[in-house]
Amino acid sequence: MSATQTPSAPPAPSPALSPGEFRARVERLLTDILGLMGYPARLEFQDASDGSLAVALHFEAGMPSGVETGRRSQVVDSLQFLLNKMLHRPGVERRWVLLGAGVLPEPRNRKEAPAPAPAPVPVASAPPTPRPPPPARAAVAPPAPVAAPARPAKAAPAAPAAPAPAKRAMEADERTVEVAEDAALALAARQLAEKASSLGRFYALAAMKMEDRARVLKAVQGVPGVGVSGEGEGRCRRVVFTPDKPAPLPKRFLLPDDEDDFED
Structure with a gap:
């Protein structure tokens, strides 16, 4: 008989990083990524009220194309997505990092669930008042027959509408x-x-x-x-x-x- 193999135990979760270690890791990753992009920046950190870490990117050689101070852009959003993907690995405590161009970003706004509507209060209704019987109507003679009007001539079919103009291209050359x-x-x-x-x-x-x-x-x-x-x-x-x-x-x-x- 072959020896049975005991299943290996799952790896133990990594210990949680202290705030100082987490900031050092974020600073190291951001410095390397921005260096490869060719846009080095000075980093400013601040703990947000929702538990995340806000980071302001002060670019030293000017803003990248499409990036404006204090406004969201595809470049900063992509950099934030990549950074959080590298930080949030299995067995590591998750803490989100928010990036802002030139200024500290605002914390995320969590939408609160709307309060349930109050239940309607039943209102006792008064008993319906009996309606009096309708008065008798006098007999009315039927109206005299009226000759049907002559049918008008059939109108000619309308001409087909002109074809709609071609849709403009989404983007001009x-x-x-x-x-x-x-x-x-x-x-x-x-x-x-x-x-x-x-x-x-x-x-x-x-x-x-x-x-x-x-x-x-x-x-x-x-x-x-x-x-x-x-x-x-x-x-x-x-x-x-x-x-x-x-x-x-x-x-x-x-x-x-x-x-x-x-x-x-």
Whole structure:
């Protein structure tokens, strides 16, 4: 007979981190992520009233594209989602981290359940008063028959309605938009296009107005080794830089899979 194998015991949960250790871990993760993004920032911490940790990001080299002070953006929301995913692992006490651009974010508003409506109070109703019988009516002679009016001629069928005009496209082509040139934006767009071509990297500029996307597309015309186009619809529309010869991302630029890698 073969020896029976005893099932292994589940791993013990990790001990809860102290507030100082939790802040140090958040600061380490945010510093590494913002460094890889190319937007280093000074971090300001404050304990929120709902138990979460509020962090203000004071960018040292200017705000990223689409980020404004004191307002929510896709960049900050994505960074907050990624950070909480890395912090909330099995066996670790959960504590949410809220991020704000330039200012401390407000704590989450928890909606309270509405109070139940009071039950209706039964009201005793008075007994119905008996109605008197209706008076007798005198007999009325039936009306004389009336000749039916002549039927009018059948109207001709209406002409079919003209077809509705074609629905406008959700997004106009930015290359056809006439805008004034922005020298600073044009220089930054050309530098990003040359970087995508030389390194073989994919880049995208999101949360931009249609006029700014048009300025970027016109500024990068003629840059060799990279294709630039507008993709998406509505708020998700962005300018994408696609290199002609993509290159794999070096391992040292990838985010670590285990928190122990941050200790090195």
